[in-house]
Amino acid sequence: MGAVVAASAVLALTAAPALAQETPGSTEPPTSSSAPVDPPTSTTTEEPAPEPTDPPESSQPEEPEPTDPPEEPEDPEPGAGAIQERYEALTPEEREQLGAPQGEEVVESDSLRWQTYANGRFYWTPERGVTAVYGGIYVHFLSLGAHGTLGVPVADEQVGEGGSRYSDFDDDGALSAIYWTPAHGAHLISGPVLEHYRALGADLGFGVPTTDTAATPDSRGTYNHFVTPSGHGASIYSTGETGTHAVQGAIRDKWAASGWEQGPLGYPTTDETDAGDGVGKYSMFSGDGTYPAGIVWSPQTGAHSVQGVIAERYVGLGGPAGILGYPTTDETATPGGTGRYNHFTGTGGASIYWSAGTGAHEVYGGIRAHWANLGWERSYLGFPISGEHDVEVGRAVEFQGGIITWNRETGEVVDTPR
16 A cells, blocks of 8 residues: 555656746746746847947047137338438438438329438339439439429439439330539430430440430421530431431531531431541431432541432442542532532542533543533533543543543543534
8 A cells, every 4th residue: 555655656746747847946836827938049139229329529629719810910001111211321421412301201102202302302113112313413303394204213323434424214114314514514315316325335435415305496306416525516316217316526517507407418317437448437418308418528628518419429439438539519509500519539630510401420530620621511511411431542521512532542631512
């Protein structure tokens, strides 16, 4: 009996399911209402996503709040203080020469300032800086209208190679200069006259002005008169038609005696030029506008004029370097008033005679001497109608009333009527 009870107890224990086992330490038996437990799997269970949070503060420093920029100092007016600085830099001697300031500095524009002193004036421009004009040049500068007429000084007063003093002025590109000497004072030279004057050597090579640049009486050009380093008179004349040329010495004296540019010679068309022999000089002129004119000078003959058709023929024959040589007379009317002539030095005596009916022709040497003995154009031969030319026996010149022939073999000169 006791064995049967024990066997029954063993069976009861082995038949109970495993889920009925209590969790260690549990006193409550499991019930059917307990939630089932999922079996474990190979997938890791996801952790819930963290709640979003504010980003961490940056480690960079915060930018400052924008503010207004500091005010920059205003730019000084152009040229302000430049004249005063130049004045203060003068030596005591220079300051005494310029004199004390007269009134306030004048500001005409951003590109022009000036200050007057007792004996001169300082100017300031952006291009030139501070330049001065003073003394006798300054006085003449004021009389001509100062910078309103001539512009501002290009530089301080200069000393020419010939010893004169001068200042250049620039009026928007138009250059002029005032030259001063104790003997002749201050005079203005401007435009093409100034340019040519300097090309000729200025005060050292050409001399110093004795007049301002002025308009010619016919308003066609401008001119200045000068005195050369040797003490002779000289001039420079300029027109648009004839250019700019210098006349000087005895040639200028002859031209002046003829009436300057208003006389029969007109305006100069060349400077004084060497005659080709290293001795004489000449200048050409515009003449009557159709035919040229000239004045030729040598120490032996002095200065004489040739003009019109006679001048044209003379130039065609080589001028003073040609067969006719230097003129010994000005162009002169014939005694009867029907023609014109010049005498020359060439070939034992030479001439050119002109009349309206015959033109201008040269006569020289033995033929000219024979014609002169007969009475020139008042003889039966009249005026020449050809220049000297070759003939079978020698040379000849034809005239209105006949011919004069020179025999090459015998040297005999004979006249033959027509």
